[in-house]
Amino acid sequence: MRASRRVSRSRIAVGVAGIGLTVGAFSLYSRRRYGRSAAATLAEYGTRPVKMVHTRMSITKRIAHLASRPEARRAVAFPAWGRLFYDLERREDSGMPVYHLRPRTPSNTIVIYLHGGGYITTAVTAHTWFVDHLARRTGADVVMPLYPLTPHHTWQEAHRLVLDLYRRVVTENPGKRIVLMGDSSGGGLAAVIALSLAEAGDTQPDELVLISPWVDVTHANPQIADYVDTDPLMAPEPLTEIGRSWAGDTPPTDWHLSPIYGDLSGLKKVTTFVGTREIFLPDNALFHAKLLEAGVDSTLHAGEGLNHVYPMFPTPEGHRARRDLVRLITGELASAAPSRSGNGRH
Structure with a gap:
C-alpha cells in the first residue's frame, strides 16, 4: 500500500x-x-479563428441580412459585484440607451466611454467588464451610451446623440474633470466628437484616450498591407465595406468618419494605445504624427507584439495598460508608460 x-x-x-x-x-x-507574455500569445491564438470568417462577401451578406431584419435591442449586463462600488442606472436618451455608473463616494471625474464593435455591433461583455474595472479602480463616474449602429443608421444620428450627451454631461457637472475615451470604432467616434467640439469652439475634454482607434475608414494607407498577415482579428476589406455602410451618402474621407483628415489643431491632449500586430497601427502612427505637427500634446503607446485593443485583454500587458489608464483618469499621471520610442512619444 x-x-x-x-x-x-x-x-x-x-x-x-x-x-x-x-x-x-x-x-x-x-x-x-x-516579445510578449505567454498569456498574450494564447489570447492571439484564441482570436485567430475570428479573422477566418471576416471576408468581404460574409460582411456584405451580414450587412444585407441585418438591414432586412428589425433593429436589435441594444443592451448590456454589468458584473454583479459592481453594485458594491457604484450605483448603476440605465436611461433612454432619444432612443439611445445610456448606462450611468455612479460611485458611492462623490467623484470629481467623469469618464464618457464609447464602445467599439465596428459601428455594426453594440457593446459586449468585454466592454462592461472593462468599464466596471475603470469605475471601481478610479472611483470616477462613468457614462456609456449604446449609440445607433449601421445598417439601420448612419454616422449622423450617432454623432448628434453622442455630442448632445457629452455637452449635457459637461453642463450638468461644472468644474469636473472630463475624460473622453473609446476603443476601436468607439475610439474613432471619440476623436470625431473632440473635433466637433473644437470646430464649435467648445472646451476640449481634459483627456482624450483612444484604444486602437479606427481613425480612417478608407484604409488607404499603403503600410496597412504590411500588417494584414499578422493581425489575427481584422482585415481591411470587410472593415472598408462596413465603413461605407456607416458613411451613407457622406464621403468616407470626411473627418466625421475618418478623423485623421480633420483639422487637429483644436485638440488638447490625446493618449493612444495600439498594438504592433494590428492593421490600425499605421494609421494610428500617422494620426499621432499629424497631432504633433498640429501642436497637440499627443502620446502614442505601441504595445510590442500585442493585438487590437490589448488593454482590454486579461494579460500582464493588458494589466499594465489598465493601470496606466487608471492613473490617466485620476490625473496621477501626465503621460502613461513609455511608448515604442521609450520616451513617452512615438
Whole structure:
C-alpha cells in the first residue's frame, strides 16, 4: 500500500514537473518569438479563428441580412459585484440607451466611454467588464451610451446623440474633470466628437484616450498591407465595406468618419494605445504624427507584439495598460508608460 502511494506521488510530481517545463518552454518561446507574455500569445491564438470568417462577401451578406431584419435591442449586463462600488442606472436618451455608473463616494471625474464593435455591433461583455474595472479602480463616474449602429443608421444620428450627451454631461457637472475615451470604432467616434467640439469652439475634454482607434475608414494607407498577415482579428476589406455602410451618402474621407483628415489643431491632449500586430497601427502612427505637427500634446503607446485593443485583454500587458489608464483618469499621471520610442512619444 505504502509503495503504491509512493509511486502515485512520484507520478504526480513528474506530471507537475512536466507541466511546469511545458509552460516554461511556451513562455520562453513567446518572449523570444513575439516579445510578449505567454498569456498574450494564447489570447492571439484564441482570436485567430475570428479573422477566418471576416471576408468581404460574409460582411456584405451580414450587412444585407441585418438591414432586412428589425433593429436589435441594444443592451448590456454589468458584473454583479459592481453594485458594491457604484450605483448603476440605465436611461433612454432619444432612443439611445445610456448606462450611468455612479460611485458611492462623490467623484470629481467623469469618464464618457464609447464602445467599439465596428459601428455594426453594440457593446459586449468585454466592454462592461472593462468599464466596471475603470469605475471601481478610479472611483470616477462613468457614462456609456449604446449609440445607433449601421445598417439601420448612419454616422449622423450617432454623432448628434453622442455630442448632445457629452455637452449635457459637461453642463450638468461644472468644474469636473472630463475624460473622453473609446476603443476601436468607439475610439474613432471619440476623436470625431473632440473635433466637433473644437470646430464649435467648445472646451476640449481634459483627456482624450483612444484604444486602437479606427481613425480612417478608407484604409488607404499603403503600410496597412504590411500588417494584414499578422493581425489575427481584422482585415481591411470587410472593415472598408462596413465603413461605407456607416458613411451613407457622406464621403468616407470626411473627418466625421475618418478623423485623421480633420483639422487637429483644436485638440488638447490625446493618449493612444495600439498594438504592433494590428492593421490600425499605421494609421494610428500617422494620426499621432499629424497631432504633433498640429501642436497637440499627443502620446502614442505601441504595445510590442500585442493585438487590437490589448488593454482590454486579461494579460500582464493588458494589466499594465489598465493601470496606466487608471492613473490617466485620476490625473496621477501626465503621460502613461513609455511608448515604442521609450520616451513617452512615438
